[in-house]
Amino acid sequence: MNPTEQFELQRIAPYFINGVDVSFTNASLYMLLAASAAIILTIFATSKRALVPGRGQALAEVLYEFVANTVRSTAGKEGMRFFPFVFTLFTFILMSNLIGLVPYTYSLSSQIVLTFAFAAFVLLLVILYGLYRHGFGFLRLFVPHGVPGPVLVILIPIEIISFLSRPVSLSVRLFANILAGHITLAVFGGLAVMLLGAGSWAALAPVPVLGVVVLYALELLVNCLQAFVFTVLTCVYLNDAIHPGH
Amino acid sequence: MANIVLAAEEAAPHGAREPSATQTSVEHHGGGEFPPFQTENFVPQLVWLALTFGLLYLLMSRIALPRIGSILHDRESRIESDLFASRELQEKAQEAAAAHDETLRVTKAQAQDIGRAAQQQAATETATRRASEEAAFAEKVAAAETQILAAKSEALSNVETIATEAAGAILEKLTGARFAAETLQGEYRNIKAS
Numbered sequence: 001m002n003p004t005e006q007f008e009l010q011r012i013a014p015y016f017i018n019g020v021d022v023s024f025t026n027a028s029l030y031m032l033l034a035a036s037a038a039i040i041l042t043i044f045a046t047s048k049r050a051l052v053p054g055r056g057q058a059l060a061e062v063l064y065e066f067v068a069n070t071v072r073s074t075a076g077k078e079g080m081r082f083f084p085f086v087f088t089l090f091t092f093i094l095m096s097n098l099i100g101l102v103p104y105t106y107s108l109s110s111q112i113v114l115t116f117a118f119a120a121f122v123l124l125l126v127i128l129y130g131l132y133r134h135g136f137g138f139l140r141l142f143v144p145h146g147v148p149g150p151v152l153v154i155l156i157p158i159e160i161i162s163f164l165s166r167p168v169s170l171s172v173r174l175f176a177n178i179l180a181g182h183i184t185l186a187v188f189g190g191l192a193v194m195l196l197g198a199g200s201w202a203a204l205a206p207v208p209v210l211g212v213v214v215l216y217a218l219e220l221l222v223n224c225l226q227a228f229v230f231t232v233l234t235c236v237y238l239n240d241a242i243h244p245g246h
Numbered sequence: 247m248a249n250i251v252l253a254a255e256e257a258a259p260h261g262a263r264e265p266s267a268t269q270t271s272v273e274h275h276g277g278g279e280f281p282p283f284q285t286e287n288f289v290p291q292l293v294w295l296a297l298t299f300g301l302l303y304l305l306m307s308r309i310a311l312p313r314i315g316s317i318l319h320d321r322e323s324r325i326e327s328d329l330f331a332s333r334e335l336q337e338k339a340q341e342a343a344a345a346h347d348e349t350l351r352v353t354k355a356q357a358q359d360i361g362r363a364a365q366q367q368a369a370t371e372t373a374t375r376r377a378s379e380e381a382a383f384a385e386k387v388a389a390a391e392t393q394i395l396a397a398k399s400e401a402l403s404n405v406e407t408i409a410t411e412a413a414g415a416i417l418e419k420l421t422g423a424r425f426a427a428e429t430l431q432g433e434y435r436n437i438k439a440s
Contacts, residue, residue, distance in 0.1 A: 007281035009291070021290045028294035035302040042310035049317050051324060057317070064314045084307035092302055113288040114295055179282065 003186035007110050007179070026106045027114075034096035034108065042091070063091065067231065074235035078242050085125070086238075089118065090231040097178065097223035101216070109178040109226070112171065119167035122234050130241035141244040170233055177226045181219040188212045410434050 013024040041063070045056025053061055067087045071079050093109060100107025108114050130138035142159040143152065188208045195205040281287070410430040417425055 004281055009281065009284070009287040011290070020293070021286070022293045023290045025287075025290050025294070027291045028298070031294050031298040035298045038302055039305055039310075042306065042314065046310070046313050046317060049313065049320075051321060053317075060310075060314055061318060064311065064318070084311055085303065087311060088299065088303045088306045091306070092299060110282060111291060112282045113291055117292055117295055175282070 003183045003190060006106065006182060006186060027108060027111065030096060030099060030106045030108055033099055034092055037095040037099065038088075038091040041095075063087075067091075070228075070232060071235050074232060075239040075242060079235060079238055082125075082235075082238050086231060086234055089234060090227060093118075093174070093230055094224065094227040097227050100178070100182070101219060101223055107178055107182055109174050109223075110182055112175045115171035115175040115230075116167065118174075118230070119171035122170065122237055123164075123167045126237050126241040129238070130244055133241065134244055138241070138244050141240055145245060166233075166237060170230065170237075174226050174230050177222055181215075181222055185212060185215055185219060188215060406431070406434060 010026045011023040012026060012029065014021075015023050041056065042060045045054075046060050048054070048057065050057055064087070067090050068080070068083060071083050071086050075082065096108040099105055100109065127138075130141065134140075142156050142163065144155055144159065147155060188211045191208040192205045192212070195208065196202045410427060413434070414425055414427065414430050417423065417430075
């Protein structure tokens with residue numbers, strides 16, 4: 001039993017356009033599932049537009065207000081122009097993380113290419129919006145306020161490096177957390193199966209099962225939390241684009 | 247979905263039968279064939295990510311978020327107007343309560359006045375009636391007293407005749423002489439007067 005097997009991409013319907021691999025894979029399937037979950041929650045559950053919300057609508061409203069408050073408190077009122085993007089990002093990551101926790105499923109956040117795509121997109125958005133909004137004034141982002149000239153010579157490269165390393169840390173944080181959690185769960189589950197097949201050691205099999213139960217609860221927390229952390233950091237970075245001065 | 251389930255089921259008995267093989271395979275991975283780092287899998291995932299995320303973004307920004315926003319906004323304004331209405335109604339209710347208290351106070355005073363007047367009327371009526379009754383009673387008493395006096399004097403005059411007659415009879419028996427009633431009467435009056 002291989003704990004990394006759960007991360008393997010299966011090409012359900014291989015397809016190439018001009019030599020570009022656009023196969024429908026299990027990742028595509030789970031992207032559609034995550035998007036569908038988000039659509040069910042935010043569009044179908046709110047179709048009644050009830051004054052007194054039902055369960056689904058209340059959940060959608062809570063999600064909306066939660067993300068709206070996060071954006072407003074970290075990126076200010078002006079940050080609300082990115083609210084649809086941040087909301088989509090958060091719901092998509094949250095839904096794919098939660099769906100990924102169901103046994104035998106595929107977790108999208110365990111793919112570094114996907115989390116890096118999100119992070120790179122956020123970086124690109126920050127740079128483009130910052131330049132569009134402030135022109136070259138956006139470069140003040142790399143000049144800490146109230147620091148004497150000679151120190152700036154050292155500080156500005158550091159600021160630039162830290163800025164460029166943001167997408168790496170942002171994507172690796174989400175990827176590594178989800179990956180490690182799923183591997184740990186698989187290892188504990190595999191241990192239980194191994195013990196069952198090892199004669200009298202089978203008596204010890206409930207121990208790793210108990211471990212899986214506890215870890216699963218922890219993973220539930222981690223999966224929600226990492227979706228939130230990703231969102232908050234996105235807001236913080238967007239705030240830099242809106243208010244580049246330190 | 248079916249593929250993954252199958253893959254997982256294939257993997258399970260294999261690991262169960264050969265635990266040592268599993269452990270070595272765990273150690274082997276982490277090299278170049280670690281699934282998330284397989285570069286040939288990047289393109290299809292990115293293409294589908296762009297498709298699904300783009301679609302989801304459109305649906306969220308065009309339909310879901312405006313709708314939820316309007317629901318929340320409507321509810322907020324509804325609550326505000328309801329609160330305003332309730333505040334107005336409360337004020338009205340307070341006014342009505344004050345008016346009611348005032349009416350109650352006035353009516354109470356009126357009731358007290360009426361009660362007091364009735365009491366006074368009853369008192370005067372009783373007093374006049376008592377006075378007239380007392381007067382009538384006094385008259386009756388006076389009449390009775392004169393009647394008693396008359397009866398007494400009559401009785402006393404009777405006593406005089408009886409006494410003189412008895413005295414005459416006694417004197418006749420003792421002396422054999424007859425005395426005129428007038429003489430006896432005069433004597434009697436003398437005795438009585440002394």
